[in-house]
Amino acid sequence: MKTNKLSLLFPDQDRVTYEMISEETWHDLGLDAVTEKVAAKPQEVPMIQQVMRSLTPDPAVTAFRCGVFEDILHHPEIREKMAKLLDKVKMFYDYGVVRRHENDESGVWDLMHRLEEYHDYIIAVEQIRECLADQDLKSEGMLNLREAVETIYRDNGFAGLRKDVEEMRVTASAVKSLTVGINLNDRFEAINLGLVSVNAKPFTRSGLLKNFLSSVNPKDEIEPEADWNGSTSYYPANAGTGLLEGFGHVAESAVILRNPLAMLSLARVPEADGSSAVPRQMDSAATMLTSRITRKLRDTLGKYLNISVKDISDLIPELTFYTRWAEYIEKRRAEGWTFCTPRVRETPGKDACTDAKGFYNLKLIAAEKPERVVRNDLAFDAEKRVYILTGANRGGKTTITQAVGQLFLLAQSGISVPAEAFDFDPADRILTHFPADEDKTLDLGRLGEECRRFRDLFEKSSGRSLLLLNETFSTTSFEEGYFIAVDAVKAILSRGTRTIYNTHMHKLAKELDTEINEAGRTGRAVSLVAETREGKNSFRVRIAPPEGKSFAREIAVKYGVTYDALTGKR
Template sequence: MQTDFHLLYPPDYDRNKAVPMKDYKFIHALKIDAMVILIKESYRGVADLSLENFFSTDERVLEYRLGVVEDLVENPSLYEVFCKAVSIIYNINDMRRVLNSDFTTDSALRSVRYLEMYQEIVNLFADALEKAEIHSEGMQNFKKEIHSIVASSEYQSLNEELPKMELNFGHIKSVTVGINLDGNLRPKEAGLISVNEEQFHPGTIMDRLLKKGKKDKWHLMSALYPLSRVLHNDEQDAIDYSMNAALQTIFAKPLREFEPLVQNYYHINTNMFIALLDDIRFLTAGVKFIRSMKEKGFAMCRPKIASMQEKRCGLKHVYNPMLAVNSVEETIVSNSFELDEKGRFYLITGPNHGGKSIFAYSIGMAQALFQLGLFVPAEEAVMSPVSGIFTHFPSSDENNYGMGRLESECVRLSEIMKQLSDTDMLLMDESFSSTSGLEAGYIASEVLTGIGIIGCCGLYVTHIHDLTQQLDTYNEHPENKGKIDNLVAMMESKEEGTRSYRVIRTTPDGLSYARDIAKRYGLDLEDILKR
């Protein structure tokens, strides 16, 4: 059995040589942590997971992981088993800590149930994987690992030896104590008569006299008193000590047999499950999000992977999943998006509240989910991993340090530009909107020319319509590596001012919408002069 087997990484993959993404601020900016929710479990003695540890830029890793995710999405029963396994592995981890301490009767009585949990999780996975229709390399490898455990002589021996123990410790519910009295009815001698798998229930002396519960040996002739309420601490300690001493005497021989059983089978054979805990926690969180979207009726697809050098991002009917999660709209509008030789970076213009920012966010969300090895919010997708996702969005808590908002924006963007390469994605939303159109246009033009020279992909949502008319200037720079093109958020009805939230690739008429609005409200010169 491999202890270095993983469900998220292919065999022989060296995670120490993995190339991390350049920056992880996009996780919160794009609300990825609100989609793939990793529950904090530090109170259980395990480290809290961080999403940034699961992003990958490696095509082989993403292909391997997407296969495992698809198997879980397509096999609901297998997904439920993975969810159930998390709590069992937590308990297995607890037992390992118990077994690392001194081996006593008390620890044995607590830990035998966990040894049974080892059997439970092996059988749970074995049964589920046998029934599921799985195709991925990762899940097929996992099935082989589980089968090798079940078929091993050690596991067969465990199945044979555990039932032979004198008692199933994990099911102890009560003990029967015998006390001899002297002539003055004072306790003289005491001993343990039996250890039981049933609990006693209260009764009265009259019940016995009237022969109630006569056939029920668990029916007492007195009430049951909670010891914690009727005994002082020293009295409680005395009972605990006496009880443990009696159990130690009775179970001395079985415990001597039990200790090597645990040591031989448990520590070694649970290593793989402990090592897989974080993988399973991540997978169940990711697949939970995918399943929830599909249950709401939204498309989630497994993207086809292109190499990073191909610089592909083709999304058919992509949408913003946070709108669906929050049920902001009854109908979520989807759009299509494509990177090609004529457009590596896009300017998005259009009317206010026309869906420009939502569309830009949806592209970034799809890219981020893809690089977690998860399905993306689209009907079809062909994607290349990027080496970094950078966001330059409006920030209400901008830390200006004595600078104006424009200066602060420029500082942030400058830091991003220093890191950008042709395999990165940059998303900008209304950058430089805090200054005059003239100043904003100049800075934005310089930045766009630089983006074209760097060759990164991305989108820039802007109301600076003059930029859309200067594409030739950006694209004809002698050092240009990536072309810039236009996308426009369209109107459903110009006369009524309704929005379709459709985003298409076309050259905008920067004044057309303004003219329509002015005409509609009587603010064009012709209407004004009629008054």
Template sequence: MADISLLYPKGKEVSTMTLTEESINDLSVDYIVESLTKDIYEKNSIKKILTNLTCDIDVINYRADVFEDILNFPELRDGLVELLKKLEDLRELEKFNKDGDASSLWQLINRLREIDGYVLCITMLKNILNTIPIKSQGLLDLKQTIEDIYNNGGFDILKKDIDETMAKAQNLKSVTIGVNLDSVLKPKNAGVISLNNFEITNSGILKNFMGFTGSKEELNSDEKVLSSHKLHPANPSLTRMKFGSAQQGANTNVHIDTSGSATGDDPLSQSLKKVVTDILKRMVKSIKATLQKYVNISGYSLVGLMPEIIFYIRFAELVDKMKEKNLPVCKPLAVPDDRVAYGEDIYNIKLAIKRTKGEEFDIIGNDITFDDEQRIYVMTGPNRGGKTTFTQAVGHCFLLAQAGIYVPATKFNYSPVDNIYTHFPADENDTVDLGRLGEESKRLSDIFKVATDKSLLLLNESLATTNVAEGVFIAKDVIKAMAYLGVRSVFNTHMHELAHHLDEYNSDDSYRSKVQSLVTGMKDGHRSFKCEIAPPQGVSYAKDIAEKYGVTYDQIKKNIDNR
């Protein structure tokens, strides 16, 4: 089981690049993950997978096929959800078994429960995968592995042994402990009187104690009852106990919980733990003899599938909700071509999440092309015209696609990126030492130290200082550097001048990426949120807005004259 993964094909070396904290924040990864689940373990699992980017096409396509199976077969998803509950039990058991203070008896019982859980999970997986026409290599490999285990001649023997041994262990319901008291009724030592196949049902210890001492005739004077049992000294800390507390009494009954709950940590329980373990030697020996045959069997190997199953299921649930809202989604196609991408009707998944939560608004899809004619876009447009939303959407498409998840688009074919670097406005608190321009320049420098021609760079209002001339000067060099390196990029900015120098950027034959102007438009005085390749419109946006609100000179003059 250790070699089975739903994220990586057999024999594939695990190789990923981790998103920077800036990229995680700028792409709103935490917001996306929060929308999928509220469980801390699940959130951490999903985020870890999502932010460790692979650009291996075989791995990406392997994941995409697994996700498609889980998305297309709700009954498969339902079965895996039930399996997750059993795997969660194993995960909790694994944490308990790491407790160094647990006695050998408890470790043995939980080892028995572990193998029992392993048998149950193997059986569940077999039943789940055999009833559904799965197609992905990942799930087919898992199915074959489970079949091999289940059909192995030793598996039936394992099930039989575990069933019998578990029944034997679970038949123990209670242990009766005898406690010797000193003259002031403090426990001196203790021994086990009997092992019982029934649960103790008598009422409180103090009432029990007082009942036995109610008359002299009811006191037991037979000393032989403990003659064959080893007595263990009481814990010295018991001298600090209050009389009548639940930790002391005569003929104390201790119930051994085989459900996995930890034993009591009170002083008397701790001192009696060894007593119980010693007296159960024959039972322990029997369990050990059974389990020693299965030293290489571990239910925890199955637990390793939990994060992967959770990852696919939670995203499948989100995609289902997006479909219910008639939002387009598609299976992305990873291609080996060099530094390309063709996306149709892409949109920001954050908008989709808001729609699935009941918010009503229109979502406008846009196309994007990265190829030899355009790999870097200088994007301009009005404030609140969708520039940042679009820039994020491009990053989301690559991020989800390379994780194997359907993307918010009608089509997305792409060659993978080796990482996504973002440069969004910094928190004002982070710019105290260097100033905003200095801080932003340093972050850009750090990006260029690690980015390659396979990287995606997303710049959002970068270098937007109060001194426009300074910002334009540095930004032009940044665009040239990106073109020389050969990256794919969207640089949205209010500095329209940057988009007026396409000839300067594209005339140098040493540059490996060509630069194009992309604008978000206005229609009838309203923001259309549609992007198109066009020269920057500059003051035309202001003209549209002025006409919409009636503040052009001609409109104002006319109103004055009419008064």
């Protein structure tokens, strides 16, 4: 990610650090489907993903982004106007003047487009300034943007640019036609041409055009000679360096060309009308006559624009990211969904902590109504470092595991999170290990591959990371998986990584104090249960011993799969 002078994502451009979230983790957390709904256009999806996957652990960055997002969320008029204006800035930054090399020569058509791009840039800066001028902005990022645009607007170079562009556009708009002389060979092919005059009126059927059409009609006599008005001069387009050598004379010939730049109006002729068939010598001839003006325009204004346009255009992905999420959350809140501003802990301690109240998974928004979704609480602190999450199938274990990862990723991006309250220490990495039936990209059928993946994740983790394990070590027999899982959890505890281990190995959760938690160690593994009520999944989690056999017994009784029920005994 390139650093800019101006950013809505980073408060200090000299200290930009981030860790890229893997595509696998992004998919495991279910955010690929969510961002498709957040984006207004398909091409915005990778833009939003790029910002969110660039995870930074700096608490100051998270606080900075949260402030910017709150300003954009609470000022819909700003995001609507800014999005339209900055789209225009981005278009001519990507395809226009600032992408051309400094020494590139410009043709007449190209120069006219440059003139229009400069004009669009001026309008964009003025309207952005007006859009932000009287707004009650509170965030450091938006206040910096307002100050930067004001600085550009008051810069002497901008004032000069505005004056020169307006004058050149007025001159160009007065030109309606050019008179060109063309020499032909025996096959009626143009062999060279020259500019005769610039005219304030367009050609009509009468006059010169009518005379030309009549002259090529076989019924009429073809003129033996080309008669030229004595008050004008003819400059061959293919005269080589001679034309450049005589450029001074052409520029001073006010009788012929009152303003050579006026020829730029030709750039407005659309290709669809056949203008692309005009011999290339036309562009060459006009370019020769205006090359000095082109060079002067590029030299005096190019460097200034390259800096200021880039600073503003680089805000496009950032502003798009904030705007689309603001629109999405605004709509969801109107439907009854709860979102809150995440809070970074002001005094982070040795152990990275988290306290989430009333949180839920974003994926549920597309499938359920807000009143039907069960909200949960979860906290990591110095004592609780690893949760062994057990429960019945389809009890919400994977959904809750994903939701915790979503909270961190959204919060560290500055976005309001799906919860009633969320206080946390940012994670330096978010790491996931999900099974094959939820991630088709890797073959997890072999235990060796599964162990290798876990080791890679463990080596990347730290005491400030978030590790989410979903049915890890479940591709082998229960006894083998249990044996490996005990050592894995003990190693995670030694590192202090915040972890949720979603598993069917109830024995692992039941024997934490005898097999995993060591006496004298502060951080401990805790049993977390996706509880059931009257044999039904409640989708609520709580700290408790695993239900294990008792739940299985309830299910067996309910469906008549006990010995007595099967054999007819009571």
